[in-house]
Amino acid sequence: MTDQTKMPEPAPINYYYLWHLTALGVVDAEYGSAPPMPPAPDASAARALPDPLITGTVWDAIVSAGPLRPARVALIDVGVSPDHPNLATRLDREASIDLTTHRYGARVLEILDTTTSFDREERHAFFAGLDIAPLGNMGLSNDDRDYLGDLVAEYAASEGVLRRLYNPESLFASHGTCCAGLIVGEPAVVAEEGTPSLPPEGAFYGNGDELRTSGNRNVIPYFGVDPFSRLISIRTSFEDDVRQFIAAFLYAYLQKADVIVLPRGLPDPKHSIVDPKNELKADLELWKNQDAANLFTRIALADQGGPELEPKAAQKGSNPDRPWHVLKQLILAISRHIPIVCAAGNSGESQLIYPANLAADNNGVIAVGAVTVEGFRSGYSNYGEGLTVVSPSDDGEVFNRHQLRLDRLSPFAAQHDYSAFRTREYCYSHFSLLTTDLSGIFGYDHGSDPWSAVVPFGTNPGIGGGYYTTFGGTSGAAAQVGGLCALIQRAYKSRHNLGDRLSGPQVKSILKTASRLDAIVAPGTRKLTADCMNAESEDAVEMAYFFGSGLPNARAAVQAALAI
Incomplete structure (x- = not known):
C-alpha cells in the first residue's frame, strides 16, 4: 500500500x-x-x-429569498x-x-368507481403545441432538418391514450x-x-x-x-x-x-461504442494476447453492425444513422x-x-x-x-x-x-x-x-x-x-x-x-484522491x-x- x-x-x-x-x-x-x-x-x-445534530439546511436559504417556486x-x-x-x-x-407502450404516449388513469370499464381507453394529445423553433439552429443538414421537422409535425398532430389498466410502473x-x-x-x-x-x-x-x-x-x-x-x-x-x-x-x-x-x-x-484505450491496444499487439485481440475485433464488428453479424441490417438506399x-x-x-x-x-x-x-x-x-x-x-x-x-x-x-x-x-x-x-x-x-x-x-x-x-x-x-x-x-x-x-x-x-x-x-x-x-466527502476525512485504475x-x-x-x-x- x-x-x-x-x-x-x-x-x-x-x-x-x-x-x-x-x-x-x-x-x-x-x-x-x-x-x-x-x-x-x-x-x-x-x-x-432522526438526528438532533442537524444544524441547518440549504432549503432554508431559498425559503428566505422569496416565494416558493418549485422546479x-x-x-x-x-x-x-x-x-x-x-x-x-x-x-x-x-x-x-x-x-x-404507445408511440405517441400513454398514461394510466385512476379507477374512480367499479362501473368503469377496465379496458376503456381515451385519446389524448400529449404533444399538442410542440414547436422547436425556439431551439434555433441545431447544426443539421437540410435533409436532417426536414427529417426532424416531419417528425415534430407528426408528434404535434398525434394522439396517445389514457388507460384504465393496471399501471405497468x-x-x-x-x-x-x-x-x-x-x-x-x-x-x-x-x-x-x-x-x-x-x-x-x-x-x-x-x-x-x-x-x-x-x-x-x-x-x-x-x-x-x-x-x-x-x-x-x-x-x-x-x-x-x-x-x-x-x-x-x-x-x-x-x-x-x-x-x-x-x-x-x-x-x-x-x-x-467504447473504443479500447491506447494502452490496451498496445497489449493486444503482443503475440501472447492474439486470442484476446481476435475477440475484440469480432466484438467491434458486431457493435458496428457487421453484415455477417447483423440480421436486421438496413436496406440499401436508407440512412440508418440519420435519426x-x-x-x-x-x-x-x-x-x-x-x-x-x-x-x-x-x-x-x-x-x-x-x-x-x-x-x-x-x-x-x-x-x-x-x-x-x-x-x-x-x-x-x-x-x-x-x-x-x-x-x-x-x-x-x-x-x-x-x-x-x-x-x-x-x-x-x-x-x-x-x-x-x-x-x-x-x-x-x-x-x-x-x-x-x-x-x-x-x-x-x-x-x-x-x-x-x-x-x-x-x-x-x-x-x-x-x-x-x-x-x-x-x-x-x-x-x-x-x-x-x-x-x-x-x-x-x-x-x-x-x-x-x-x-x-x-x-x-x-x-x-x-x-x-479538495473537498472531503463527509462524514469521511480524506480529500478527493485519484486512484490508479486502467x-x-x-x-x-x-x-x-x-x-x-x-x-x-x-x-x-x-x-x-x-x-x-
Missing part, C-alpha cells in the same frame, strides 16, 4: 441514512465520532427528524412508482408519460423510483386535515415544529436533494428505438422542464436551454458512456461520476475527458493489475490470498445510498407488499417493509446532481420572482464553480480527469444562483 491509501482511517460503518445530503452540503450535520444509525421504521421513532424535473427512465408515500405528492401525474419502475427519491423525495407528513403535504416553509429544522409521518409504520422521514420541486416521469425502455428517445426529449422540452435527468445510457449503435444523428443534435440543442444531467457509466472505463460523453464547455450536458465516502472514485465509476462533477455513491470491488479494492467484511474475502496481486490496495467504502424503492417483489429489495399485514414465508420484508432500498452507481450520483440543478433553478426563480429559468450552460457553470477538487501511474494525471470540477456544495451553488 501507498501512504495515501493507508491514511486516514476508514469512515465508520454506522452512518446517518442521509449521509449523502451532508456530503453535498444540502444538510449541515455534526457527526462527532459515531454518526447515528437510521431510526427504526415505525411511527414512534419517526415522529421527528420541474423531467426524469427519463423506466418510470416511477406513483403511489410511493415519499413520492406521491412530488410526482406530477398529469404531466408524466409512458412512451414504451407498479412492476418495472424500480430504477426510476430510486432515482426519483434521491431527487425530490419528501417525508410524507400529514397536515391537520389528514392529507399528505410538505411541512410549512422553514419547518424542517430549528423552529420546534413536529414533523409527523403518514402513520404508516413502514414510512420514514425521507428527503431528496430538493423535496420542494416536482418530478415529471418520462418512461422509456432499453430498446434501440431512436424515435422513442427523440420523443422523450421533445416531450421534456414541451413540458418546459427546468432540469432533465438521464441516469442511464442510450443504446446509440455508434456513439455507445441517431438527429437525436444527438437535439440533445445538444435542448441542453443549451435546459441542463441535461447524465450518468457517466458503471464500467470503470476511462471514458464516458453516451450521451454523457457529449458534455462540453459550450453545452448544458452535465456528466456525473461517483465517489465514495473514502474520497476515491467509486470502483465502477467511469471517468476521463468531459466529466463535469462527481457525487456521493456506493463502491465496487476492483481486482486488476493496477489496484486492489476489497470488501474486507465479506465472508469471501477471508477465503482468498490476495497478496499475489502485489498492487496498491484502496479503501473500500461500505456506505451506500438509501432511497425509495418499488414496493413488493419487483423492487430492488424484494420486500413484501407494505400494505400486507402478513409476510409470506421465505420472503424478505425489506428495509421499511419494501419502501426503501440501498442504491448507488452513477445513476444515484446523477440523480443527486439533478436535485442540485433543481435547487439552483428554484433559487433563481424565488429570488427574481420569475417563471423563467437559467439556461443549461448557466446552471452547469454555477455547478462547476460551486465544486471543489494504466500505470494513472493517479498522477490531473485531478479533473477523475473528478471533473470536483464535489459540488449545494449551499455555494444556491448562493450563486441567488446572487445573479
